[in-house]
Amino acid sequence: MGLRFGIIGYGGMGGWHKRHVETLEGMEVVAIHDIDPARVKAGEADGVRSYLYLQDFLKDSEIDVVIIATPNDFHMELALACAACGKHVISEKPVALSTSQLDEMIAAAERHNVVFTVHQNRRWDRDFRKVMNVLQSGEIGKPYVIESRVHGPNGAIHGWRSKKAHGGGMMLDWGVHLIDQILWMIKTPIKSVFCRMRSVMNLEVDDFFRLQMEFVDGLIAFVEVGTMCLEPLPRWHVGGSLGTVRIESFTSEGSLTILKRAAQHTDGPLVDTGAGPTRTFGKVGGVEVYNSTLEDPNPDWRDFYRNVKTAIEDGAELVVKPEEVRKVMRVMEASFESDRTGMPVVFCED
Ligand code: NAD
Numbered sequence: 001m002g003l004r005f006g007i008i009g010y011g012g013m014g015g016w017h018k019r020h021v022e023t024l025e026g027m028e029v030v031a032i033h034d035i036d037p038a039r040v041k042a043g044e045a046d047g048v049r050s051y052l053y054l055q056d057f058l059k060d061s062e063i064d065v066v067i068i069a070t071p072n073d074f075h076m077e078l079a080l081a082c083a084a085c086g087k088h089v090i091s092e093k094p095v096a097l098s099t100s101q102l103d104e105m106i107a108a109a110e111r112h113n114v115v116f117t118v119h120q121n122r123r124w125d126r127d128f129r130k131v132m133n134v135l136q137s138g139e140i141g142k143p144y145v146i147e148s149r150v151h152g153p154n155g156a157i158h159g160w161r162s163k164k165a166h167g168g169g170m171m172l173d174w175g176v177h178l179i180d181q182i183l184w185m186i187k188t189p190i191k192s193v194f195c196r197m198r199s200v201m202n203l204e205v206d207d208f209f210r211l212q213m214e215f216v217d218g219l220i221a222f223v224e225v226g227t228m229c230l231e232p233l234p235r236w237h238v239g240g241s242l243g244t245v246r247i248e249s250f251t252s253e254g255s256l257t258i259l260k261r262a263a264q265h266t267d268g269p270l271v272d273t274g275a276g277p278t279r280t281f282g283k284v285g286g287v288e289v290y291n292s293t294l295e296d297p298n299p300d301w302r303d304f305y306r307n308v309k310t311a312i313e314d315g316a317e318l319v320v321k322p323e324e325v326r327k328v329m330r331v332m333e334a335s336f337e338s339d340r341t342g343m344p345v346v347f348c349e350d
Pocket of ligand 1: 008009010011012013014033034035036039068069070071072074092093094119120121159160173
């Protein structure tokens with residue numbers, strides 16, 4: 001039998017889920033629930049059973065799994081309600097507003113024996129997979145620094161994302177993706193977290209943050225998100241003992257990667273910079289442009305849904321595990337704490 005989805009919150013992301021679930025064999029969206037009558041009408045127009053009231057939606061026995069795509073502050077209570085009705089749960093990111101909320105969600109899923117996961121879809125980003133493949137292959141040696149960044153020029157954040165009470169701000173909106181990518185790729189324990197946040201154009205929430213995670217093996221990872229940046233820095237910049245990865249953007253397919261590897265560390269000549277000479281930052285003696293032999297990844301993020309289906313039907317291991325999402329949540333909490341105190345937070349692994 002196919003897997004039947006219900007969606008709570010039929011806005012931008014709810015609609016996206018409907019369109020994409022329906023491209024997959026053996027999966028269909030049968031119902032939606034939204035508190036906005038206009039979105040209920042939109043659901044009807046899209047040909048699915050559409051409920052204005054949660055209790056009616058939950059009584060629909062043909063819904064196997066619910067995708068929760070409301071503003072962030074409703075994820076927990078809706079997940080608890082769905083699990084209590086025996087429905088499997090996919091929460092949009094960020095899964096919750098705190099680790100304690102998430103713990104309640106995990107406990108409810110266990111109690112009611114339902115599958116529970118989170119739509120961390122950016123694990124399937126092509127740029128991210130490229131970085132992950134390069135690091136795992138050892139092509140640039142041992143990484144010592146990873147910079148992961150999203151800069152945008154739009155300034156103002158609109159709607160519920162600009163409100164603290166709804167779980168707005170860039171740490172919860174985009175930090176959650178970028179931290180999740182780093183922690184999925186780097187399994188080494190975290191030693192400390194240091195974060196500074198700013199509200200440049202949006203007074204109530206963070207619209208710029210720079211987070212530094214230090215790992216016990218010495219690797220430093222920076223994660224930075226800014227909504228008011230007219231000259232964006234590259235999406236990725238990774239330094240390894242044998243080379244450097246630079247990926248310009250995740251929105252354009254164009255210049256996905258430039259991978260250079262130091263062929264040999266010969267001294268370059270002294271270079272005159274005007275006010276003084278430098279050898280360290282002058283021309284390097286031997287650097288070759290290195291063409292990676294790694295296959296260009298071409299991930300299909302709809303594998304997320306396929307994985308949920310096999311987890312529900314055959315007990316397959318989830319790709320996005322609640323305990324991984326919990327660690328990301330703890331890093332975000334440590335980031336807020338670090339910003340509040342201005343100090344690094346020592347990170348204790350569970
Ligand atoms: P949106 O404002 O476009 O849509 C939210 C919808 O939820 C609206 O139709 C609203 O009426 C409805 N709603 C609000 N409160 C509700 C409640 N208590 N019960 C039922 N319906 C309710 O927001 P969006 O951009 O679709 O974001 C929704 C969620 O999806 C957020 O958690 C967001 O972080 C996430 N999201 C994820 C991605 C991703 O790539 N994974 C991208 C965008 C948004």
